[in-house]
Amino acid sequence: MQSLLHSCYGINENGHLTIGGLDTIDLARTYGTPAYVMDEDFIRGMCRMYKSAFADSFGAASAPVYAGKAFCCKEIYRIMAEEGMAADCVSPGELYTANAAGYPMQNAYFHGNNKTDADLRYAISLGVGHIVVDSEEELKALSIIAGEMGVTQKILLRITPGIDPHTHKKIITGNVDSKFGSAIVTGQAQKIVAEALNTPHIVLDGLHCHVGSQIFDFEPFADAADIMIAFLAKLYSEYCVSFPILNIGGGFGVRYTEDDPEIDYVANVRALGEKIDAQCKKSGIKKPAIMMEPGRSIVAASGITLYTVGSVKEIPGFRNYVSIDGGMPDNPRYALYQSRYTIVAAEKANLKPNYPCTIAGRCCESGDLIAEDAMIAPVNRGDILAVLVTGAYNYSMASNYNRLPKPPVIMVSAGKARVAVRRETYEDVAALDN
Ligand SMILES: *Cc1c(COP(=O)(O)O)cnc(C)c1O
Numbered sequence: 001m002q003s004l005l006h007s008c009y010g011i012n013e014n015g016h017l018t019i020g021g022l023d024t025i026d027l028a029r030t031y032g033t034p035a036y037v038m039d040e041d042f043i044r045g046m047c048r049m050y051k052s053a054f055a056d057s058f059g060a061a062s063a064p065v066y067a068g069k070a071f072c073c074k075e076i077y078r079i080m081a082e083e084g085m086a087a088d089c090v091s092p093g094e095l096y097t098a099n100a101a102g103y104p105m106q107n108a109y110f111h112g113n114n115k116t117d118a119d120l121r122y123a124i125s126l127g128v129g130h131i132v133v134d135s136e137e138e139l140k141a142l143s144i145i146a147g148e149m150g151v152t153q154k155i156l157l158r159i160t161p162g163i164d165p166h167t168h169k170k171i172i173t174g175n176v177d178s179k180f181g182s183a184i185v186t187g188q189a190q191k192i193v194a195e196a197l198n199t200p201h202i203v204l205d206g207l208h209c210h211v212g213s214q215i216f217d218f219e220p221f222a223d224a225a226d227i228m229i230a231f232l233a234k235l236y237s238e239y240c241v242s243f244p245i246l247n248i249g250g251g252f253g254v255r256y257t258e259d260d261p262e263i264d265y266v267a268n269v270r271a272l273g274e275k276i277d278a279q280c281k282k283s284g285i286k287k288p289a290i291m292m293e294p295g296r297s298i299v300a301a302s303g304i305t306l307y308t309v310g311s312v313k314e315i316p317g318f319r320n321y322v323s324i325d326g327g328m329p330d331n332p333r334y335a336l337y338q339s340r341y342t343i344v345a346a347e348k349a350n351l352k353p354n355y356p357c358t359i360a361g362r363c364c365e366s367g368d369l370i371a372e373d374a375m376i377a378p379v380n381r382g383d384i385l386a387v388l389v390t391g392a393y394n395y396s397m398a399s400n401y402n403r404l405p406k407p408p409v410i411m412v413s414a415g416k417a418r419v420a421v422r423r424e425t426y427e428d429v430a431a432l433d434n
Contacts, residue, residue: 069094124151131153164212305387341388
C-alpha cells in the first residue's frame with residue numbers, strides 16, 4: 001500500500017481511493033475525467049490553522065494572505081472571504097475574479113512587477129486595499145493615477161532582501177538579480193522608500209518581500225525578516241518613520257511524495273515568531289504586523305486530478321508507458337520543472353504499487369509527461385488514475401494546448417460534491433475565434 005501523504009485522502013472498504021471521504025471511482029463516473037477534485041474542508045482547515053498560528057505567534061494584528069495564483073476561481077475567493085483571509089492578487093484577471101465573487105477588495109494586495117496604467121486604474125476603481133509597488137516608474141504612475149481619481153492609495157514596497165532560500169547560507173546576495181522589487185544592498189530600496197515618503201496621493205504602509213517557494217523550514221523566512229527588520233531600523237534612524245506592516249511573502253512547502261519532508265506549519269510559525277520578536281528587540285523597533293502569503297500550502301494537498309487510462313505500452317528492454325486522458329495542458333509542472341508526484345491506481349489503492357511506469361499525457365509532444373518514475377498497481381484501459389497533491393499550480397496553470405478543454409474543478413465538503421468550475425466544452429475552446 002502507498003503512503004497517502006495527507007489526511008484528506010483515504011482508502012475505503014472497496015479498496016478505492018477517497019478524497020474528503022468520497023469514493024474517487026464514483027466521482028470519476030459522475031463528473032467524467034480528467035477532473036480536478038478538491039477537499040474544501042481541508043482548505044478551510046489550513047486557513048484556520050494559519051490564522052490561529054499567526055495570531056498566537058505574530059500577534060493579533062498579523063494575518064495570512066492567500067496567494068490566489070496557486071488556485072484561482074470565484075469559489076476559492078468565496079471561501080477566503082468566509083474564512084476572513086486576506087488575498088494576494090497578481091494580475092487584473094485575479095482582481096476581477098475576486099471582485100466578481102464578492103470578495104471584500106479592501107483586504108486584497110495587488111502584486112506584479114509590471115502593472116500597466118490600466119491595471120493600476122482598475123485596482124483603484126475596485127477599492128483594492130494595498131498595491132504592492134514594484135518599481136519607481138510604478139510609484140510615479142500610481143501617484144498620478146490616484147491623484148486623477150481623487151484617492152489616497154495605501155501601498156507596500158516590494159524589497160529584495162537578497163536571499164536565495166535553497167542556498168541561503170552560502171549566497172546571501174543570490175536573489176538581488178531578480179525582476180522583482182528593489183534591492184537593499186544596492187541602495188535602490190532606500191531610494192524608493194525615500195521617494196514614496198515624498199510622493200503625493202500615496203500612503204506607505206510597509207514593506208514586502210518574497211524569498212521563494214517549496215521552503216520546508218522557517219530559516220529562510222527568519223533570515224529575510226532579519227534583513228528587513230535591520231532595514232526598517234535604518235529607515236527609522238534616518239527618516240524617523242515606522243510602518244505598520246511587514247509582509248515576508250509566501251513559500252511554505254508541501255509534501256508531494258514520500259521523499260519530501262513533513263512540515264509542521266504551526267511549529268515553524270512559532271519559531272519564526274520568536275526570531276522576529278528577538279530581531280525587533282535587538283534593533284529597537286516596534287514590531288509591525290507580520291503578514292505572510294501562503295498559496296501552495298493552503299490548497300496543494302487538498303486537490304487530486306482523476307484521469308482515465310487509455311493505453312498501457314510495454315517496450316521490451318525499455319520503459320512502460322501508461323497514457324492518460326489529460327497531461328501537460330492540465331498539469332504542466334512536470335514538463336516545466338520536473339516536479340514529482342505520487343500517483344495512485346484509484347480502484348486498487350490498497351494494493352502494493354509494484355508496476356514501474358512513465359505516465360504520459362495525450363498531447364502530440366514527447367515531453368508531455370506527468371511522471372517518469374511512477375510506481376503504481378498494474379492498470380488497464382479504462383482504469384482511473386489519481387495524481388495526488390495537484391490543488392496548487394495545476395488548474396491555475398492549465399492551458400488549452402492541442403485544443404484540449406480544461407477539466408472541471410469539483411469541490412468536496414461534508415461528504416457532498418459540487419461543481420466549482422464546470423468542464424470546458426469544445427465551443428468554449430473555440431469561442432473567441434472569428
Ligand atoms: C508565488 C507567490 C506567493 C505564493 O507562494 P507559495 O509558494 O504558493 O506559498 C506569495 N507571494 C508572492 C509575492 C508570490 O509571488
